[in-house]
Amino acid sequence: MEFRETFLSALRTLGSHKMRSALTMLGIIIGAGSLVAVMSLIAGLNQSVTAQFQSVGTDIISVSHFPWVQMGDSDEYRNRKSITIHDSDAIASLPSIGLVAPNIHTRRGLSYGGESMRRVRVSGTTPEYETIDNYSVESGRFITQFDVERRRQVVVIGSDVSEKLFGLRDPIAKEMRIGGKIFLVIGILEEKGDIFGESLDEHVIIPFTAFKKAFGSRRSVVVDCQPADGVTMTRAIDDIRALMRIRRQVPRDKPDDFAINTQEDLTASYKQLTGVLYFAMTGIVALALLVGGIGVMNVMLVSVAERTREIGVRKAIGARRRDVTFQFLIESVILTVLGGALGIGGGAGIGVLVRVATPLPAATTPGSVGLAVAFSLITGIVFGVYPALRAGRLNPIQALSYE
Amino acid sequence: MLIQLEGVTKIYEVGTEKVNALGGVSLSIEKNEYLAIMGPSGSGKSTLMNVIGCLDTPTSGSYRLKDQEVGDLDDDELAEIRSAEIGFVFQTFNLLPRMTAFQNVELPLIYSKAHRRTRAERVWSVMDAVGLRERALHRPNELSGGQRQRVAIARALINNPSIILADEPTGNLDSGTGEEIMQVFEGLHRAGNTIILVTHEEYIAEHANRIIRLHDGLISSDERAARGASPTRPVGSAERT
Numbered sequence: 157m158e159f160r161e162t163f164l165s166a167l168r169t170l171g172s173h174k175m176r177s178a179l180t181m182l183g184i185i186i187g188a189g190s191l192v193a194v195m196s197l198i199a200g201l202n203q204s205v206t207a208q209f210q211s212v213g214t215d216i217i218s219v220s221h222f223p224w225v226q227m228g229d230s231d232e233y234r235n236r237k238s239i240t241i242h243d244s245d246a247i248a249s250l251p252s253i254g255l256v257a258p259n260i261h262t263r264r265g266l267s268y269g270g271e272s273m274r275r276v277r278v279s280g281t282t283p284e285y286e287t288i289d290n291y292s293v294e295s296g297r298f299i300t301q302f303d304v305e306r307r308r309q310v311v312v313i314g315s316d317v318s319e320k321l322f323g324l325r326d327p328i329a330k331e332m333r334i335g336g337k338i339f340l341v342i343g344i345l346e347e348k349g350d351i352f353g354e355s356l357d358e359h360v361i362i363p364f365t366a367f368k369k370a371f372g373s374r375r376s377v378v379v380d381c382q383p384a385d386g387v388t389m390t391r392a393i394d395d396i397r398a399l400m401r402i403r404r405q406v407p408r409d410k411p412d413d414f415a416i417n418t419q420e421d422l423t424a425s426y427k428q429l430t431g432v433l434y435f436a437m438t439g440i441v442a443l444a445l446l447v448g449g450i451g452v453m454n455v456m457l458v459s460v461a462e463r464t465r466e467i468g469v470r471k472a473i474g475a476r477r478r479d480v481t482f483q484f485l486i487e488s489v490i491l492t493v494l495g496g497a498l499g500i501g502g503g504a505g506i507g508v509l510v511r512v513a514t515p516l517p518a519a520t521t522p523g524s525v526g527l528a529v530a531f532s533l534i535t536g537i538v539f540g541v542y543p544a545l546r547a548g549r550l551n552p553i554q555a556l557s558y559e
Numbered sequence: 560m561l562i563q564l565e566g567v568t569k570i571y572e573v574g575t576e577k578v579n580a581l582g583g584v585s586l587s588i589e590k591n592e593y594l595a596i597m598g599p600s601g602s603g604k605s606t607l608m609n610v611i612g613c614l615d616t617p618t619s620g621s622y623r624l625k626d627q628e629v630g631d632l633d634d635d636e637l638a639e640i641r642s643a644e645i646g647f648v649f650q651t652f653n654l655l656p657r658m659t660a661f662q663n664v665e666l667p668l669i670y671s672k673a674h675r676r677t678r679a680e681r682v683w684s685v686m687d688a689v690g691l692r693e694r695a696l697h698r699p700n701e702l703s704g705g706q707r708q709r710v711a712i713a714r715a716l717i718n719n720p721s722i723i724l725a726d727e728p729t730g731n732l733d734s735g736t737g738e739e740i741m742q743v744f745e746g747l748h749r750a751g752n753t754i755i756l757v758t759h760e761e762y763i764a765e766h767a768n769r770i771i772r773l774h775d776g777l778i779s780s781d782e783r784a785a786r787g788a789s790p791t792r793p794v795g796s797a798e799r800t
């Protein structure tokens with residue numbers, strides 16, 4: 157029997173049971189849809205995380221109160237002692253450590269002339285920050301040791317701040333307000349892009365000392381540093397850990413009450429996150445396809461029983477086993493592939509929605525579409541083959557006399 | 560010889576019980592015969608039809624169709640014989656409800672792998688033969704019983720079979736319509752077709768020019784009708800009971 161005829165006949169049959177066909181496809185729709193949706197979210201995540209990694213720098217060690225990626229008990233984190241500028245100095249004096257930049261952060265309103273911005277990230281730090289944390293100045297200059305020593309009220313501004321507050325005017329040498337205090341703009345940073353929807357360019361950097369004077373000195377300090385030339389990251393991290401444990405008097409049997417963050421940690425926790433996502437997705441997809449597949453098998457068995465007489469007639473007029481088997485197999489495959497296609501549409505739709513409505517640049521990947529198609533095809537075959545074989549094996553006389 | 564049965568038995572096993580549906584039937588049928596099979600209910604008429612139609616194989620004995628032994632063929636080989644040599648007409652029409660008359664008639668051509676372009680032509684010609692050209696695009700539920708049976712006959716004819724088998728083809732029709740259907744068979748017979756038909760009604764059987772009576776799975780009489788407008792036919796062909 158020709159494929160074309162079988163295909164059309166299958167469509168006709170499925171079309172005459174629209175509701176039943178739709179319900180049968182549901183599991184497959186969910187399976188294929190979640191596969192495509194989750195893969196597009198992961199693709200989006202990959203993209204934004206790659207951007208984040210690029211902005212962090214590969215050899216930075218960041219010693220802080222809280223880890224970059226927090227897990228578990230936040231009360232324990234909250235009760236931690238602050239890290240101070242003295243800790244920073246002590247780290248700087250380690251032979252295995254090269255550059256060190258203590259930094260502290262807050263959010264304040266900015267204004268210049270009639271323009272203002274709310275809750276912009278303000279960082280107080282030292283000149284080393286430029287190198288360690290991968291900043292580049294587009295025009296003007298970064299803060300200097302002199303600015304820090306003299307506690308000068310100067311500021312280097314991010315490109316978004318420049319655009320929003322100053323527009324087409326040149327911000328350099330203009331006086332702006334940060335949290336009400338007057339600062340002189342000395343430089344503009346090169347554009348850095350977004351991380352998880354937050355612009356890295358909505359940011360101003362002022363001298364560490366000026367920060368403390370303007371916004372208080374009780375904040376926990378973050379110590380960003382690099383290993384000295386020729387020293388490995390591991391060695392530098394070990395030295396910092398030993399030093400900090402002594403300085404903070406952590407008992408031998410207790411874990412660190414501070415965090416040493418590296419890009420590698422980020423990578424690791426990111427991998428853990430996507431691992432969990434992939435795992436969850438595999439579970440959902442497998443379950444949905446299993447449920448969907450069983451549904452397909454059930455409906456196909458019902459269909460074979462309902463159409464026993466039809467099968468008898470077809471055999472009487474010359475259909476061979478394989479003609480009948482193929483006909484039913486095509487029906488189940490159409491069901492699952494159509495379900496898969498609808499799921500792919502839905503999953504891609506979710507991806508678009510996420511991209512539009514959230515900062516995550518979710519994007520449907522061709523790979524996930526291919527996988528979804530393959531899975532739904534395979535489900536149709538695997539769960540359709542038994543009912544189809546049963547249909548093919550029916551004895552024509554018994555089938556014809558079936559009531 | 561078109562059909563040659565020798566000592567054909569068919570035994571059904573129901574649980575531990577054995578039902579002798581056919582108890583050793585020997586029968587020869589030549590091309591262009593018009594044969595009626597009669598007999599009381601349960602005498603084995605349908606069973607015999609199923610064997611002749613290659614829907615079933617004998618438990619023992621030999622059945623040769625066009626000098627080919629059918630008994631040792633497998634499912635698919637039997638299907639191919641049905642496709643090429645047999646046209647079935649059923650009491651309950653057995654048309655596929657979701658298809659139009661045209662599509663129903665076309666279906667055997669699809670199974671026999673006829674080329675798509677020649678199919679339509681062939682379908683229209685048999686639709687004409689049963690006088691249903693105008694109804695070709697209707698579905699079975701839009702047709703009367705007589706029209707449905709004409710569609711079924713058209714379907715049986717489509718592959719130019721050697722034998723047309725009809726198991727009580729007028730059983731579900733009123734006598735007027737039944738008579739019309741018998742006229743169709745008559746025409747087919749005149750056109751050279753071999754027809755075997757099962758019936759309970761003497762007046763239906765009278766259309767045939769040979770009547771076989773079955774009793775408990777055995778042939779109890781085999782008579783040639785001299786009456787009617789039957790064409791002359793060769794006599795003296797081998798027949799055993």
Ligand SMILES: Nc1ncnc2c1ncn2[C@@H]1O[C@H](COP(=O)(O)OP(=O)(O)OP(=O)(O)O)[C@@H](O)[C@H]1O
Binds near residue numbers: 578602
């Ligand atoms: N599948 C089967 N299993 C068991 N016994 C069967 C089966 N088919 C037929 N029989 C038995 O075989 C015998 C002959 O049946 P068959 O259908 O050939 O009779 P029939 O002459 O066609 O009767 P009717 O005029 O009622 O159609 C009956 O006794 C019937 O019960």
Ligand SMILES: [Mg+2]
Binds near residue numbers: 605726
């Ligand atoms: Mg019968």
